[in-house]
Amino acid sequence: MSSDKPHPDNSTTDKPVKANIFAAGAVLWRKSPSNPYEIEIALIHRPRYDDWSFPKGKLDPGETAIVAAVREIREETGIDAQLGRHLSGVTYPIPGHRKLKRVEYWAAEAVSGRFEPNDEVDEMLWLPLDRVAEQLSYPMDRTILRRFAQLPPDTTTVLLVRHAKAGSRKKYTGDDNLRPLETKGRLQAEALVPQLQAFGASDVCSADRTRCVQTVEPLAEALSVPVRIEPLLSEEGYAADPSGARARARKIAALGGVQVICSQGGVIPDLLEWWADRDGVTLPPARNRKASTWVLSMSGGRLVAADHIDSPLPVVRAAN
Incomplete structure (x- = not known):
């Protein structure tokens, strides 16, 4: 699971980088239970950092980013998800370390499962698309959200x-x-x-x-x-x-x-x-x-x- 808090003001996307920490995550979405023509997006709260973000985490040894993204969604949210299109990669420095972290993000539809609080995540919200940006803690996550919103989610x-x-x-x-x-x-x-x-x-x-x-x-x-x-x-x-x-x-x-x-x-x-x-x-x-x-x-x-x-x-x- 993810354990590094990103620096909020120094990130890059889609640029060649030499990162030394690698992670994967997703914009996890579902059709709204109250309106099948609208979607909701999941945000997780990590009490260690008191932040709201998308589910993500580090790659295990011998693991690809794609497999890691699905595993991390399941571990942090309890949801089994199906990946769709790739959204972007984000790179940022880890405060207090001479390291760069690279996170790859996909769109991911929730298929089954339900959230239960765990060691890293104590709360999860399902929010309408137009309320997600204001809840996110980091500007780079808003960049990922804009990439997600550029195309219909239900592909x-x-x-x-x-x-x-x-x-x-x-x-x-x-x-x-x-x-x-x-x-x-x-x-x-x-x-x-x-x-x-x-x-x-x-x-x-x-x-x-x-x-x-x-x-x-x-x-x-x-x-x-x-x-x-x-x-x-x-x-x-x-x-x-x-x-x-x-x-x-x-x-x-x-x-x-x-x-x-x-x-x-x-x-x-x-x-x-x-x-x-x-x-x-x-x-x-x-x-x-x-x-x-x-x-x-x-x-x-x-x-x-x-x-x-x-x-x-x-x-x-x-x-x-």
Whole structure:
């Protein structure tokens, strides 16, 4: 759980920094119990600092920010939450230490659970959106709140995954369609499970390539769902019929739930560029590495935000 009080006047957002403390949190929201067309946002009170803020906390060793965000929400609020779009990162100095703390924030919808006071949080409020800013203790949290309010909160999510590492196409002597994951690729596939579940993954489909299917098989097993095969979303299928493949991707996105699509490096960048151009979204820079994920936020059948996760594996950091 979080244990550092931020300095209220010296923070930065979305800038390259060399932080040495890493944390994750969320703007936790729900539909208002009294009006389903309005939302409420959760704020927590920490008696140690007598402040009101969003739930957040430090990453455990070997943990990613995404997994940490969901865990911290549960530990501090008792709520199981489903992440949506990434909002921003905030960096600030820790008073009394020569350290910088970096906190990544997501939008997160409350799914189940209820608050009970605990060692770090003695009170939680659900507030209408227009009353949240005045209750927050820190200006940087108000910056995060403004990012949250820029788009509708009630978006649906599509998770577009590039297959994990599967060795070299040139060095593989068999049928390339059957080329399997290598050892690191299998580790990546296993690591994708909690990452994608944090966003509420519910259904799984894959291009008809062994390496694609193997990438999402651990997730499908965890969810007890089949891997649906989508030939149009292979490199060959996409090249032969890009319009059909794009239409198929959009139909999958409209199926409901949180759809996971696993495809290849020759498909994903072009598909995302077309989708973003069509719906007027600016894509963030991305290298589209093996086992990377695009988190696509949809509203009213249109793409409204796209976030990129470079790797499901935790970042190895030097000891402080």
